[in-house]
Amino acid sequence: MGRPDTPILVSGAETTFRQSESLLKILGGNLTYLGEQIGSASAMDLATLSYIYGAVLGFFHGARICEAEGFRVNTYGSIVADIAPSFGEFLKHEGTVIQTGDYTVSESPLKISVEATERLVKTAQAAQINAEFPTFASGLFKRAMAAGYGNEEAAALIKVLR
Numbered sequence: 001m002g003r004p005d006t007p008i009l010v011s012g013a014e015t016t017f018r019q020s021e022s023l024l025k026i027l028g029g030n031l032t033y034l035g036e037q038i039g040s041a042s043a044m045d046l047a048t049l050s051y052i053y054g055a056v057l058g059f060f061h062g063a064r065i066c067e068a069e070g071f072r073v074n075t076y077g078s079i080v081a082d083i084a085p086s087f088g089e090f091l092k093h094e095g096t097v098i099q100t101g102d103y104t105v106s107e108s109p110l111k112i113s114v115e116a117t118e119r120l121v122k123t124a125q126a127a128q129i130n131a132e133f134p135t136f137a138s139g140l141f142k143r144a145m146a147a148g149y150g151n152e153e154a155a156a157l158i159k160v161l162r
Helices: 014-027 040-069 073-100 110-127 132-146 154-161
Strands: 007-010 030-033
Touching: 007 014, 007 040, 014 030, 040 073, 040 110, 040 132, 073 154, 110 132, 110 154, 132 154
Parallel strands: 007 030
Antiparallel strands: none
């Protein structure tokens, strides 16, 4: 808290937000006003927590792969930190794909994720590490493939989640 990059999500009456904006910036400089609907900030917080916990589970599963293979987990952490900005851009793109509803492949066809998550399952099984996370992910991507979304952008997985 209190940093210029600290995110704070705000919703409710815009006039109240504007009156409180300078005070809120003391708590965190990265304010995002989400509109008049009072529950918007709470809903967006839950949406971002979904991303964070999904990423954390993936990171910890990757740490188990590193341990099983004898790699340094801190090296893995550094590699993940290095790729995080480009992956953030990918997710931003996928958000646009979902928003527009145009799932024409522009970055990553869904079928690649089907193959990749299945490799994660097989690797976990072979290394005798917990396979729950990749099994869950693989199952969702396989359902999307079975529904005919394999040659669409990876964001087409949202259709299964709907």
